[in-house]
Amino acid sequence: MSKLHFYIFVVSTLILSASQNILHDLSDFSTYIREHLLETKGYEDVLKTALYAQSASLPDVEYLMEHEIVCNACPIFANRFIDKRKKGYPQRYFMDTLDFFCEFIGTRRVCRGYGRHFINVFLYTVDNKYDLTAERICQVLLTAFGCSYGIHFNWSVVIPSGGTERPKLGRNENFTILQLSDIHYDPNYMPGGNGVCSEPLCCQNDQPVPPSSKDRCGYWGDYRNGDSPWHLIENTIKQTKNKTFDFVYYTGDIMSHRIFDTSIEKNSQLASKLYSYLRESFDVPIFPVLGNHEAHPLDFWAPSVGGFNMSWLYRVAADHWVKMVGQDVSETVLAGGYYTVSPKPGFRIIALNNNVAIKSNFWLFYNDGDARKQLQWLVDTLVEAERNNERVHIMGHVPPGTHDVVKEWSRQYSRIVERFASTIVAQFNGHTHVDELRVFYSSTNTSSTEAFGVAFNGAAVTPWGTNSNPSFKYYTVDGSSCVVLDYEEYTFNLTRANSNRTYSPEWYKLYSFKEAYGVENLMPSEVDKVLHRMATNHSLLDTYFRFYFRDADVGTRSGCDDRCKRNFLCQMSTTIYGQECHCRRFLDLYDKINS
Numbered sequence: 334m335s336k337l338h339f340y341i342f343v344v345s346t347l348i349l350s351a352s353q354n355i356l357h358d359l360s361d362f363s364t365y366i367r368e369h370l371l372e373t374k375g376y377e378d379v380l381k382t383a384l385y386a387q388s389a390s391l392p393d394v395e396y397l398m399e400h401e402i403v404c405n406a407c408p409i410f411a412n413r414f415i416d417k418r419k420k421g422y423p424q425r426y427f428m429d430t431l432d433f434f435c436e437f438i439g440t441r442r443v444c445r446g447y448g449r450h451f452i453n454v455f456l457y458t459v460d461n462k463y464d465l466t467a468e469r470i471c472q473v474l475l476t477a478f479g480c481s482y483g484i485h486f487n488w489s490v491v492i493p494s495g496g497t498e499r500p501k502l503g504r505n506e507n508f509t510i511l512q513l514s515d516i517h518y519d520p521n522y523m524p525g526g527n528g529v530c531s532e533p534l535c536c537q538n539d540q541p542v543p544p545s546s547k548d549r550c551g552y553w554g555d556y557r558n559g560d561s562p563w564h565l566i567e568n569t570i571k572q573t574k575n576k577t578f579d580f581v582y583y584t585g586d587i588m589s590h591r592i593f594d595t596s597i598e599k600n601s602q603l604a605s606k607l608y609s610y611l612r613e614s615f616d617v618p619i620f621p622v623l624g625n626h627e628a629h630p631l632d633f634w635a636p637s638v639g640g641f642n643m644s645w646l647y648r649v650a651a652d653h654w655v656k657m658v659g660q661d662v663s664e665t666v667l668a669g670g671y672y673t674v675s676p677k678p679g680f681r682i683i684a685l686n687n688n689v690a691i692k693s694n695f696w697l698f699y700n701d702g703d704a705r706k707q708l709q710w711l712v713d714t715l716v717e718a719e720r721n722n723e724r725v726h727i728m729g730h731v732p733p734g735t736h737d738v739v740k741e742w743s744r745q746y747s748r749i750v751e752r753f754a755s756t757i758v759a760q761f762n763g764h765t766h767v768d769e770l771r772v773f774y775s776s777t778n779t780s781s782t783e784a785f786g787v788a789f790n791g792a793a794v795t796p797w798g799t800n801s802n803p804s805f806k807y808y809t810v811d812g813s814s815c816v817v818l819d820y821e822e823y824t825f826n827l828t829r830a831n832s833n834r835t836y837s838p839e840w841y842k843l844y845s846f847k848e849a850y851g852v853e854n855l856m857p858s859e860v861d862k863v864l865h866r867m868a869t870n871h872s873l874l875d876t877y878f879r880f881y882f883r884d885a886d887v888g889t890r891s892g893c894d895d896r897c898k899r900n901f902l903c904q905m906s907t908t909i910y911g912q913e914c915h916c917r918r919f920l921d922l923y924d925k926i927n928s
Contacts, residue, residue, distance in 0.1 A: 404471070404480035411467035418459045427452050443532050446593025450630035451695055457639050458698045469698065476692045476739055479911060486741040488702040490709045492748060493716060497755045500724055502854070503813020508677075509578040510808040513569075514763030514791030517626065518607060519560035519589035524834070526550045528557040534590040534797070535559055551831030553838060554796045554803065556887045560589040561795045565803065566607075569794050570614045572823065572840045573805055580676060581615055584763035584791050585624025585688075585730035590798070592631045600629045601649050608653035619657040623650060623670045624730045624763065625688040632693040634686075636700050646670070669705030673714050680815050681718050683711065685729040690742035697739060708745055715753045724758045724815035732762040733788055734771050734908040743909045747776045750908075754785035759810075759817045759855075766793040767801060768822060768880050771908050772860055779914040784861035788908075792822065792883060800888035801881075802827050804843070817855040819847040824883040844880055864905055867898075868922040874898040899923060 417426070431452055435444035458465055468482035523538040528550040530540050536550035536559040543549060550559050553568075587607045588600055604627060611619055625632050627646060635641035647670050651663040654672070662672035670686035688694070689704040703709060718725050731738055733746060750757055750773050773786030792804040804824040808817050825838035846852070850866070850873070852859040867873045875893055878901070882888030893901075902923060903916035 404475060404478060407471040407475060407480070408467035408482065411470045414455070415459055415465065415467060418456060424452070424456055427456065443593040447630060450633060454633065454641075454695045455698065457641070458696075461639065462699055465698065469701075473692055473695075473697045473701065473739060476736060476910070486701045486739070488741065488745075490703060490712055490745050490749065492712055492752050494752075495716075495719065496752070497719060497722075499755050500758055500814035500816060502811050502816060502818075505812030507812050507818065508580070508810050509576070510580045510582055510810060511573055511576075511578040512582045512584065512761060512789075512791040512806045512808065513573070513794065514584040514805075515586040515624070515766055515793035515795055516566055516569075516607065517560040517586055517589050517793070517795035517797055518566060518603060519562060519591070520603070521589070521591065522550075522554075522560060522562040524550060524552040524562070528555050528559065530558070533558065533592055537591070551827065552834035553830045554827055555831075556796050556800045556827065556885070558590070558797055559795075560797050561803075566610075566794065568838060569803060569805060570610075574614075576807055578617065578807060580617055581611070581619040582728055582761050582791070583611065583619060583621040584728060584761055585622045586626045586763060586793075587624065588626040590626075592626075595629045595631060597629050597645050600627060601645065604646075604649050605653065608657065612653070612657050618659050618676055620674070620676075620682055620684060620728065621650075621654060621657060622684045622728050622730050623686050623688060625691055625693075628688065632688070632691050633696060634689045634691075634694050634704065635696055636704065638699070641696075643670070665710070669707055671705075671707055671710070675723065679723055679813075681714075681723045681725045683714055683725055683727045685711065685727065687729040687731050687738070687742070687746075690738045691731060692737060692739050701739065701741065703742075703745070708742075708749065712749055715749070715756055719753065719756045723756070725753075725756050726815065727757055727760045729760070729762055731764045732769070732771055732790055733760075733773070734904070734910055735765065736910045737764070738910065740910060744776065747773065747908050750786045751775060751777065754857075757786060758815050759808075760786065760788035761791060762788055763791050763793065765790060766795065766797065766799040768792045768804070768883060770860065770905060772857065772864060772906055773908050774906065774915040776909055776912060782915075782918065784857035786908075787817075787855060787857050787860050789817070789820065789855075796827055796885075799882065800885055802883040802885045803838075804883045811854075819845055819855065821845050822880070822883070826884065826886065828886055843884055849876060849880070864902065864919060865922065868902060868919045869926050871898055871923075871926070874901055877901055895927075 428449065431448045432445065435441045435448065468484050471480060472482050472484040519534070519536070521537045521539070523536055525542065526536040526538065526549065527540040527543050528535050529543060529548045535557055536555055554561060554565050587604050588595065608621070623646070628634055628643065635643055637644070647667045650670060651666040654666055655661055655663055658674055660674045662674060665672045671684055673681060673683045675681045686707065689707070715725065733743055767790065769790045771788040772784050774784055775781040791806055793801065794803045794805070796803060802824045804822055806820050806822045808820045810816070811818055822843045823840050824843045825840045830838040846855060850863045852863060867877065878893035878897065879889055899920055902919040903913065906915040906919055907913065
């Protein structure tokens, strides 16, 4: 069960099983729905959905999630859960419901292993947050579905007015950055293992080996939900050394997608192993950020309440990062997993822990605000950088504009980037496992078409979940302004590498951004030109599609149709999920060419 499937599991639980009796007594279920949806004329749809979902496969349930019915049903059954807890129902009752539902959907060890953590957070929140409402829960859970419950997370950061001139390219010697991302090391990876399993991670040494050779996992990894074996990681690091570079950016995610089997001890050990290996492998400073998979449980970034906390992870990070970065960053790392350093005069790196805003962080039910005051710290740090005439690179794991991040956090972050557009000259992310970029346009003045920021994605080493080849990137950076001048991405064909395990993968340069898109550099104004060209020259979107999957034969097999190209334009021009004004600008231009 992928992370998306777990969202389905949570919401489906709310819809289908406020108690086991509901599934056994559908007349009670129907009555309950009629009481709450009598005025909306929606109860028949809700009932049909619940009846259908009892026999639906998981993809069918995913299809059902696209319907507005879920927005209507979620608060009804969230309220029922809240009410039962407030009436004194014990934890055992909710765990029994979880067990029942896990039997219902299958993949039991995944469902139970991860679902119990959700129950624990949910019950603590109900017991301790006096103003908790069902609408608040559903607003977080269903961020990606555009449900409107009239809930507004009213918090904001204080941003002083001001600004400086945009940076100009200088004559100082350029420097180079290597970006690695999303390694997802799998110590349980078994070449020849099961590549068609029903769990979120295949190729595991405790899964049955399939009889057919075509269903078995490759030696170097597998497109079918296979993560990175250690020999893939070693080979990747070896290849990166074919060019010289001055810094390494690691944009997060160390653990595999075996999300039901994490622990503080396991995660600490694996993080320490990879950080130590990176430090031993490179003789230049390494600047890491935390990925959402570093947490235990996955995505749960606890706010230090009721015995829950993240201090164990922040301690592991601080112990290693001080040595990797070469400066003492322990104070803010221990406070919340973020830091800032200046590796050379006039240049500052700010590393964020934006995983706290990921919508599957169910601690957002408890507190949805500026966790650890991190964004306010970001503003204060940028003010100081502006005062010192420093140029800034921001690193974070999750890209802006994805549906994974709650909207208010994205909105506040976009305000900050807009205000400090002259200071922030580049942003670097990971998480999505695909080669993509995001261009910032004004969220406060939607009539403005000026681009003021760009976020680059480092793609991934793991092939998991996206049918993409492993990759890494080198960025060439102007020595004066710290503006990115170009990047090159390197990859290899996983299918070809797995066809003969006696040979090492044949890495090659996939493309140079400047060469592929005909720009002078990667400043926002130049990347904005690329989006305009894509909207009028659709063959450039075919090129983007090929790079998106890093030339993987599996990922590119279906080609990119009209809908695919339109989606790319919207993804690249959206940095607050659901705010589509700039997306519509490019779609209008796209449609004019089609007409």
